[in-house]
Amino acid sequence: MSGPGHPPVPGGQTNPWRRLLWKRFFGSPLLGRRLFGRGGEGVALAPLDPDAGPVYAVGDIHGCRSLLAGLEEVIRADAAAFPGRPRIVLLGDMIDRGPDVAGLIDDILRPLPWGERLAIRGNHEAMMLAFLADPQRRGDWLTHGGYETLRSYGLALDPAGLARLSGRRLGQMLAAHLPESHLAWLRALPHGFFLPMAETTWVLAHAGQDPARVLADQPPDVLIWGQPPGQTSGRTEGHGQGTPPRRLVHGHVIRDEVDLSAQDIGVDTGAWRTGRLSALRLVPGHPAQLLVQAGAAVPSALGPPIVSTGISAQ
Known part of the structure; x- marks a missing residue:
């Protein structure tokens, strides 16, 4: 399901670059739905x-x-x-x-x-996965600390820069900077x-x-x-x-x-x-x-955190 808390799933009129992102970062649309479904089937601890x-x-x-x-x-x-x-x-x-x-x-x-x-x-790992599935629609992750995460991989990408990139170019940049071993761990x-x-x-x-x-x-x-x-x-x-x-x-x-x-x-x-x-x-x-x-505190490069309505992105 698309909408708040749900990334769009590939299919229908989904752009080809978005299909490639899902295949690169998640392997299949089904995995993406399992990762981001909220309020659906339960999981076992x-x-x-x-x-x-x-x-x-x-x-x-x-x-x-x-x-x-x-x-x-x-x-x-x-x-x-x-x-x-x-x-x-x-x-x-x-x-x-x-x-x-x-x-x-x-x-x-x-x-x-x-x-x-x-x-x-945690919720930040979930937000990063949502961003990787659909960066241009999930760019708010950058203001919740995602900017610092991507910068640690050598990729400086703020919301303004994100808006200027084509989907194809963005997908190429993410694929080039994020190691597969880190993505597999995250998933x-x-x-x-x-x-x-x-x-x-x-x-x-x-x-x-x-x-x-x-x-x-x-x-x-x-x-x-x-x-x-x-x-x-x-x-x-x-x-x-x-x-x-x-x-x-x-x-x-x-x-x-x-x-x-x-x-x-x-x-x-x-x-x-x-x-x-x-x-x-x-x-x-x-x-x-x-x-x-x-140790020493580390202030965010993008300023204080943004808190969404109803759910805190601590």
Whole structure:
């Protein structure tokens, strides 16, 4: 479906260059529809084994490559006190706003010798995918941090420059600058994980969860964008006898402090604005613990972020 939240799908009167973009960046129209459908079929969150080692849920990185490198060293030292192999879960919005998205993705794609690094899809990754599918209609992504992302690949493209380019030329430029390995990573990002423990099932998603639906059938729009205005995920009892209640760990909304007592624990401390990148450690039998790496803030090259009506593009 076209319209807000839905990129046009190839077919009908779609221009040939747009068909080429879909084939280049998504492989098929069907994949594009699955990526961008909002409010459609649910997705299943993948389980993490609580006995395999500590889990560290990291807030929105937004291209702050050096902050993640520093935080991973903090995590490495912390994880030495626990058995098993540590797993780092990046809670989405790895891209946009910050200075080195391309270098950050290079780092993420390299194996972690002492642990495992996992990443999930945030709203900024979804917006980039929508832009790649139809750049001229989805150019607003550039003002939400996409300018900085493309610049990190050596492509300076602002909204005014976008308007001057033909569709064919734009497609050629994007294909020449964006590595296929980065695009494959972007397309394959899952929507979230869950970590079952004796007292709590921790849900790790970018923005939210639907408490009325099981973890095998969560709406992608809620996971990526959060609950509609005025709603929260609230306390969610387990589905089924003996299943512990859920608690959400998420990013998406910048906060000054992380409240470990909250039902929904937000760990986005605004790395690109504040220079602070935070992670929450989750280990069975231990209270949740906050770890923080501090550095320099990185102001956006295009000024303050633009917030859309109803849904925040944090």
